[in-house]
Amino acid sequence: MDFYFGLAQLIGVHTLLGLSAYIVLLTGQVTLAQAGFFAVGAYTAGMLTVLAGWHLVPALGVSAMSGAAVACAVGFPALRVKGLMLVIATLAFGEGVRLFFFNFDYQIAKGGIKVGPLGGEGFRQIRFFPENGWETWDVMLFIWVFVVAAMALLWWFDRSRYGTVLRAVGEDELAAQSVGINLTAVKVSAMTVGGAIAGVGGGLYAHYTTHIEHASFSILLATFAIAYPIVGGLRSVFGTLLAVIFVQGFLVEGLRFLGDWRNLLFGALIVLAMNLRPSGILGRRRHA
Amino acid sequence: MLELRSLSRHFGGVRAVDGLDLVVEQGQIFGLIGPNGSGKSTTVNVITGLFAPTAGTILFRGRDIGALPTHRRLREGIARTFQNIRLFGQLSVWQNLWVAQNSAADQARQGFFARWLGGQSGAREEIARLLEFSGLAHKENELAANLAFGEQRRLELARALAARPQLLLLDEPAAGMNSEEIGQLRGRILKLRGSGVTILLVEHVMELVMGVTDRIAVLNFGQKIAEGTPAEIQADPAVRKAYLGGGAA
Numbered sequence: 029m030d031f032y033f034g035l036a037q038l039i040g041v042h043t044l045l046g047l048s049a050y051i052v053l054l055t056g057q058v059t060l061a062q063a064g065f066f067a068v069g070a071y072t073a074g075m076l077t078v079l080a081g082w083h084l085v086p087a088l089g090v091s092a093m094s095g096a097a098v099a100c101a102v103g104f105p106a107l108r109v110k111g112l113m114l115v116i117a118t119l120a121f122g123e124g125v126r127l128f129f130f131n132f133d134y135q136i137a138k139g140g141i142k143v144g145p146l147g148g149e150g151f152r153q154i155r156f157f158p159e160n161g162w163e164t165w166d167v168m169l170f171i172w173v174f175v176v177a178a179m180a181l182l183w184w185f186d187r188s189r190y191g192t193v194l195r196a197v198g199e200d201e202l203a204a205q206s207v208g209i210n211l212t213a214v215k216v217s218a219m220t221v222g223g224a225i226a227g228v229g230g231g232l233y234a235h236y237t238t239h240i241e242h243a244s245f246s247i248l249l250a251t252f253a254i255a256y257p258i259v260g261g262l263r264s265v266f267g268t269l270l271a272v273i274f275v276q277g278f279l280v281e282g283l284r285f286l287g288d289w290r291n292l293l294f295g296a297l298i299v300l301a302m303n304l305r306p307s308g309i310l311g312r313r314r315h316a
Numbered sequence: 317m318l319e320l321r322s323l324s325r326h327f328g329g330v331r332a333v334d335g336l337d338l339v340v341e342q343g344q345i346f347g348l349i350g351p352n353g354s355g356k357s358t359t360v361n362v363i364t365g366l367f368a369p370t371a372g373t374i375l376f377r378g379r380d381i382g383a384l385p386t387h388r389r390l391r392e393g394i395a396r397t398f399q400n401i402r403l404f405g406q407l408s409v410w411q412n413l414w415v416a417q418n419s420a421a422d423q424a425r426q427g428f429f430a431r432w433l434g435g436q437s438g439a440r441e442e443i444a445r446l447l448e449f450s451g452l453a454h455k456e457n458e459l460a461a462n463l464a465f466g467e468q469r470r471l472e473l474a475r476a477l478a479a480r481p482q483l484l485l486l487d488e489p490a491a492g493m494n495s496e497e498i499g500q501l502r503g504r505i506l507k508l509r510g511s512g513v514t515i516l517l518v519e520h521v522m523e524l525v526m527g528v529t530d531r532i533a534v535l536n537f538g539q540k541i542a543e544g545t546p547a548e549i550q551a552d553p554a555v556r557k558a559y560l561g562g563g564a565a
Binding site for chain 1: 418479
C-alpha cells in the first residue's frame with residue numbers, strides 16, 4: 029500500500045508543478061522556468077527546517093514567497109519577449125538556477141554532523157517527516173491539502189474577472205491591450221502566482237524525498253511542468269490533475285514492466301493523446 | 317477633443333502617414349476616407365498607441381498622449397474596433413464585455429478585490445445594457461467564435477463601448493455588411509452620438525460615411541488631400557481624382 033501512497037505524493041507534487049505552469053499558460057506564455065521556482069522552493073524550505081529548525085508549515089510559506097519573488101523578478105524582463113524567445117529566456121533562467129545550486133555550499137554543524145546543501149553532492153537528510161514520526165499516509169494527506177488549496181485558488185480565479193482577463197490575454201494580446209488590459213501587469217501577476225505554487229510544490233518535494241540535488245531540477249522537470257497543462261487542456265484545473273495522473277500514474281509507473289522500452293512508448297503515447305484530444309484531455313472542442 | 321499635429325508614421329521608406337493635421341471636435345462624427353493603403357488604419361493604430369509616431373503630436377482633450385501605452389489611452393477615454401475583427405473567440409459574448417470594463421470610472425467604482433476577484437454580479441447591469449444595445453442579449457453565453465459575422469461586428473462595437481469611451485475609433489465597421497446591416501449600424505452610430513460619444517469613422521462604404529458624418533478628411537498616400545463637409549468632399553475634384561485615378565471605387 030505504501031507504494032500507492034508514495035505515488036499519490038508524487039502525483040500531488042507534480043500537480044502543483046503543473047498548476048504553476050497552467051496559470052502562466054492561460055496568458056498564452058510557454059514557460060520553462062517553473063522547475064527553477066520549484067528548486068528555489070525546495071532549497072528554501074529544506075534549509076529552514078533543517079538548518080533553522082523551523083516547522084514545515086511556515087517554511088512552506090517562505091517557499092511560496094521566495095518562489096513568487098523570484099518569478100516576479102524574472103517575469104518583468106522575460107515576459108517582454110514572446111513565443112520561442114520566451115521559451116529560451118525561461119530555459120536559460122531554469123538552467124541558471126540549477127547551476128546555482130550545483131555550486132551552492134552552505135553547511136553548518138548540527139549534533140556533530142554537517143548538514144545543509146553541498147554543491148553537486150546535493151542537500152541530504154531533510155528529515156522533518158521521519159523526525160516527527162509522520163507516516164507515508166500522513167505525508168500524502170499533508171501534500172494533498174496543498175494540492176486541493178492550489179486547485180481551489182485557481183478554480184476561483186477561473187470564475188473571476190481576473191481569470192477571464194488571463195484568458196483574454198492568451199487569446200489576443202493586441203485586442204487585450206486595446207480594451208485597456210495592462211499586459212505586463214497581467215502576465216507578471218500570473219507568473220508570480222505560478223512561482224508561489226511551484227515554490228510550495230518544491231518545498232513539499234524536498235521533504236518527502238529527503239534528498240535534493242541540482243540534477244532533479246533539470247530541463248526534464250521543466251518540460252513535465254509545461255506538458256501537464258498542455259496534455260490536460262486549459263479548460264479547467266482538473267485537466268492538469270488528470271494529465272499528471274495519466275503521465276505519472278499510467279505512463280511512468282504503469283509501463284514499468286516494459287523496462288527500457290518504456291521511454292519510447294511514453295513519448296509515443298503522449299503524441300497519440302495529443303492527436304486524439306488536440307485541446308487536451310479536458311479541452312474544449314474548438315469550433316471553426 | 318482630438319488633435320493630430322503633423323503626425324507621421326513611416327515604415328522604412330514607406331510614408332504610411334505623412335504630416336497629418338486633423339482636429340476632431342467634441343460630439344462630432346468625423347469621417348476619415350481614402351483609397352486602400354492611404355494610411356487610414358495606420359492613423360488609428362498611432363492614435364491608440366499600437367504604433368509609435370515617427371514624428372508629430374497627438375493631443376487628446378488638450379493633453380499630449382503620445383507617450384502613453386495603449387491600455388492607458390483606453391483609460392483616458394479612447395476605444396476602438398478593428399478592421400479585421402479581433403474578438404476573444406474562446407470567451408463567451410458576456411465575458412468579452414466583462415474583460416473590457418477598464419474605464420477610469422469602472423476602476424473607481426469597485427475596490428481592487430471586488431473588481432478582479434469578485435464574481436459577475438457587479439457587472440451584470442451594465443453588460444445587459446450593452447447586449448441590449450447590440451441586439452446580442454439572446455447570445456450572451458455563446459462563444460464569440462461561434463457568432464455570425466454581423467454579430468461579431470456588433471460584439472466588437474459593444475466591447476469598445478464597455479470601456480465607456482469619449483472618443484470611439486471605428487476602423488471600417490461596415491466592411492462585409494449588407495445594406496440592411498449598414499442601416500442598423502448607422503442607427504447605432506447616431507444613437508451613440510446622441511449619448512455624447514465623439515466618433516472617428518474610418519470607412520470605405522460611402523453609403524455610410526456620407527450619411528452620418530459631420531465632417532470628412534480624405535487621405536491619399538498618407539497625406540490629407542481634402543477636408544470639409546460631406547457635400548464639399550463629394551464635389552472636390554482632387555478627391556475624385558484620388559479615387560478614380562487610384563483604381564479604387
